[in-house]
Amino acid sequence: MLNILILGLGQCGNRVLDAVNHEAFGSGGTFAKYYSRQKFPASVKTIAINTAINDLKGLTDTRAKDRFHVPHLHGVGANRALGKKVFDDNKEQIMSEIDKRGSFELIFIITSAAGGSGSSFAPLLVKELKKAYNAQIICIAVLPFREEGSIFLQNTAFCIRELVAESPNGILLVDNQYLKKYAGDIKSAYDKINISVARRVLFLIEALNSEMLMVTDLGDLKTVMNGGIGIGTMGYYEAGKDGTIKSAILGSFKPSGLLFPANVYNEGARAMLIIKGDKKYLDLDLITKTVEELSTDVGQVFKGVLIKKGRPKVLSLFTLNSVPELENLYAAAADAIRFEMDKREQSKKQLDDAFAHIDELEPIY
Amino acid sequence: MNGVRILVIATFFVFVLMTPVVVASGNDSYYIFDNELQVNEGITIETSIHIEVVEVKRIPLERAKFRITSYQRPERMITVFKEDGPQANRYETYSGASIYLDVIGVYSDSVQFRVSGPSNWRVTDYYDVDPEEGGGEVDEAVTVPKLKITRTLDISSVQQGQTAKVTFKIKNDGNGTASEIELDEPTIKGAYREGCPTTLDDIAAGATERVSYDLKIVDVEPGTYELNPTLLNYKSESGTSYSSESSSNVLVIVAEEVLAPELEIKLTIESDDDVIICGERFSVTVRIDNTGNATTGRITVKSHLPDDVRVAGGEIDPVYESIKPGDYEEYEVTMIAYEPGKHVIKMDVLWADEEASASAEFWAERSGFDKYYIYILAAIPIVLILLWLIKRRREYSF
Numbered sequence: 001m002l003n004i005l006i007l008g009l010g011q012c013g014n015r016v017l018d019a020v021n022h023e024a025f026g027s028g029g030t031f032a033k034y035y036s037r038q039k040f041p042a043s044v045k046t047i048a049i050n051t052a053i054n055d056l057k058g059l060t061d062t063r064a065k066d067r068f069h070v071p072h073l074h075g076v077g078a079n080r081a082l083g084k085k086v087f088d089d090n091k092e093q094i095m096s097e098i099d100k101r102g103s104f105e106l107i108f109i110i111t112s113a114a115g116g117s118g119s120s121f122a123p124l125l126v127k128e129l130k131k132a133y134n135a136q137i138i139c140i141a142v143l144p145f146r147e148e149g150s151i152f153l154q155n156t157a158f159c160i161r162e163l164v165a166e167s168p169n170g171i172l173l174v175d176n177q178y179l180k181k182y183a184g185d186i187k188s189a190y191d192k193i194n195i196s197v198a199r200r201v202l203f204l205i206e207a208l209n210s211e212m213l214m215v216t217d218l219g220d221l222k223t224v225m226n227g228g229i230g231i232g233t234m235g236y237y238e239a240g241k242d243g244t245i246k247s248a249i250l251g252s253f254k255p256s257g258l259l260f261p262a263n264v265y266n267e268g269a270r271a272m273l274i275i276k277g278d279k280k281y282l283d284l285d286l287i288t289k290t291v292e293e294l295s296t297d298v299g300q301v302f303k304g305v306l307i308k309k310g311r312p313k314v315l316s317l318f319t320l321n322s323v324p325e326l327e328n329l330y331a332a333a334a335d336a337i338r339f340e341m342d343k344r345e346q347s348k349k350q351l352d353d354a355f356a357h358i359d360e361l362e363p364i365y
Numbered sequence: 366m367n368g369v370r371i372l373v374i375a376t377f378f379v380f381v382l383m384t385p386v387v388v389a390s391g392n393d394s395y396y397i398f399d400n401e402l403q404v405n406e407g408i409t410i411e412t413s414i415h416i417e418v419v420e421v422k423r424i425p426l427e428r429a430k431f432r433i434t435s436y437q438r439p440e441r442m443i444t445v446f447k448e449d450g451p452q453a454n455r456y457e458t459y460s461g462a463s464i465y466l467d468v469i470g471v472y473s474d475s476v477q478f479r480v481s482g483p484s485n486w487r488v489t490d491y492y493d494v495d496p497e498e499g500g501g502e503v504d505e506a507v508t509v510p511k512l513k514i515t516r517t518l519d520i521s522s523v524q525q526g527q528t529a530k531v532t533f534k535i536k537n538d539g540n541g542t543a544s545e546i547e548l549d550e551p552t553i554k555g556a557y558r559e560g561c562p563t564t565l566d567d568i569a570a571g572a573t574e575r576v577s578y579d580l581k582i583v584d585v586e587p588g589t590y591e592l593n594p595t596l597l598n599y600k601s602e603s604g605t606s607y608s609s610e611s612s613s614n615v616l617v618i619v620a621e622e623v624l625a626p627e628l629e630i631k632l633t634i635e636s637d638d639d640v641i642i643c644g645e646r647f648s649v650t651v652r653i654d655n656t657g658n659a660t661t662g663r664i665t666v667k668s669h670l671p672d673d674v675r676v677a678g679g680e681i682d683p684v685y686e687s688i689k690p691g692d693y694e695e696y697e698v699t700m701i702a703y704e705p706g707k708h709v710i711k712m713d714v715l716w717a718d719e720e721a722s723a724s725a726e727f728w729a730e731r732s733g734f735d736k737y738y739i740y741i742l743a744a745i746p747i748v749l750i751l752l753w754l755i756k757r758r759r760e761y762s763f
Contacts, residue, residue, distance in 0.1 A: 033757060033761060034754050035757075060761065062761070063761060064760060064761060064762055065760075067763045
């Protein structure tokens with residue numbers, strides 16, 4: 001059985017982790033935690049790490065013992081520089097808390113790239129985890145709504161750069177801005193995004209830890225994540241009443257099922273397909289044929305088939321050769337930084353001009 | 366006046382003359398005579414009182430028979446037993462003065478005796494008696510024996526198998542010797558007389574005989590028995606037959622006391638109105654009394670409890686080595702009754718081949734708590750669920 005650690009950093013990472021814990025209870029709803037136990041498909045340990053204690057208190061499905069508060073007032077205020085310092089100050093405690101959970105083969109780090117604690121902790125934590133564990137480290141980085149402000153864009157730009165620099169086994173992007181269109185208001189968008197990410201993560205874990213008809217394993221995941229620039233995303237599709245397995249596979253490649261806007265057929269480097277469903281729906285020949293067709297466009301496609309009751313569900317995981325949307329984000333971030341710099345210089349100049357009026361003057365009483 | 370003087374002087378002389386007599390009567394230590402006389406010898410005191418030795422006998426009791434004659438008094442025969450003491454044999458003269466006879470020793474044909482009386486009295490003569498003369502005088506006198514018999518028992522109540530001592534005191538109140546005395550003693554059926562004479566020796570006038578025998582109670586049922594009067598048949602010296610009888614006696618015969626232990630066992634349940642609450646402890650005190658008259662051997666107590674009554678504390682079937690008569694052993698046992706209803710606790714005490722039993726009843730009722738038992742049972746899972754929910758909630762509270 002795989003030993004998996006899921007770390008949720010910062011407010012965003014905490015909530016996605018809480019959604020993972022909630023989904024692990026199955027279909028029991030809000031009160032499932034009172035009478036049921038989490039049914040992780042592998043040996044999964046979770047820790048929510050945050051400097052803001054109120055964010056930790058707001059979690060509902062994560063055990064108290066799995067919430068670790070890094071003491072620094074009530075958060076670092078989206079200040080990554082401060083966040084890095086707080087991490088360095090509490091590095092030993094954080095690593096000790098992780099170490100209590102044992103050893104792992106696979107570690108997920110879920111964090112917002114835009115916030116304070118999560119975006120500043122994540123690159124440093126990747127570095128520490130790589131030193132401490134011989135495990136695959138997959139970062140799930142959530143990109144902000146673009147209208148959230150220039151600081152979040154800056155944080156995102158620098159966080160992603162630092163993450164790539166630390167070379168985790170892979171970075172899976174989740175774009176709030178992209179997914180917002182599939183939800184109504186911001187609140188329901190957040191909830192949907194969190195649940196979507198949680199279900200995909202659990203699907204992936206189940207596939208990696210199960211006896212499968214066609215096998216994908218941790219090695220395949222590593223290979224896939226090594227493809228392209230090491231950045232990718234996940235897609236998902238659940239077949240309808242009249243849908244075929246082929247349509248389900250192709251559906252998981254559609255933009256509507258992806259967590260990050262990408263043209264998989266053009267930009268994809270490697271892919272992994274995990275197909276789950278009742279055996280009667282799973283035509284292996286058709287699956288193989290479809291995967292072969294996709295390979296011509298996407299590159300290497302690993303496939304795994306998991307026999308479970310229900311209609312076919314497909315999880316697709318990609319790494320990309322190029323990420324145009326990320327370029328757009330960095331461009332916007334750069335504009336925001338420049339705009340911020342210009343504005344700050346103007347403000348400073350305006351303030352200096354104002355102060356100039358009283359140069360060489362003394363107060364007279 | 367002269368007449369008065371004469372009366373006073375005459376009174377004084379009378380007083381003076383009377384004084385030695387009074388003193389003598391109260392002074393027993395003055396012996397007028399203290400010597401030995403042969404049979405048919407006599408002495409004369411103050412020239413008017415004649416005391417003659419008529420006969421002496423040593424068996425069965427030492428005694429001597431005296432014939433006393435004095436002025437204006439009929440002849441009197443007195444039998445004096447040795448050690449009777451002088452006060453038992455008093456002879457009063459016509460003048461009112463008394464003398465006392467006391468036999469000191471009896472020999473084959475003589476007797477040593479003392480005569481005490483007024484201190485100024487003296488033996489004035491010693492003489493021999495002609496037996497023919499003396500006997501002739503006796504034969505010529507009218508002598509009638511009169512025996513009075515008194516029967517006494519040393520105990521009024523006797524156990525079966527024991528012996529009562531019966532004593533006859535026979536006194537001859539007549540002036541003649543009783544002879545050919547036959548004693549007819551009735552008995553109680555099942556009792557046997559040991560040493561009871563049927564005939565007695567002659568009893569002289571004034572003499573007293575004592576005879577005893579043992580009445581052994583052998584096979585007599587317990588009860589109160591009347592011992593009928595003893596009949597005495599006797600004859601005077603002239604051959605006339607007489608009879609007398611004693612009064613009857615009452616003898617209580619009680620059952621023979623058998624030495625055996627007897628145990629009684631008693632149970633005491635300590636509760637209000639003999640009602641016990643199911644499931645609650647209650648005390649039972651067991652007391653074993655030895656009401657017999659012997660110490661027991663090894664004693665075993667055996668209990669018989671209802672199925673739903675359990676011993677919660679204490680030894681219910683102890684073993685005792687012995688219990689002395691009048692003593693007891695007591696112990697306490699704590700029990701619990703589990704089912705409502707009437708319960709009977711029975712206990713046996715066993716010793717030797719004997720057995721005694723006792724039982725005690727009580728009612729067991731369910732407590733008020735039991736009425737809510739079903740609700741409490743129903744509440745337990747709810748409480749457990751609540752506790753579980755609280756625990757789970759705490760697990761998720763940060």
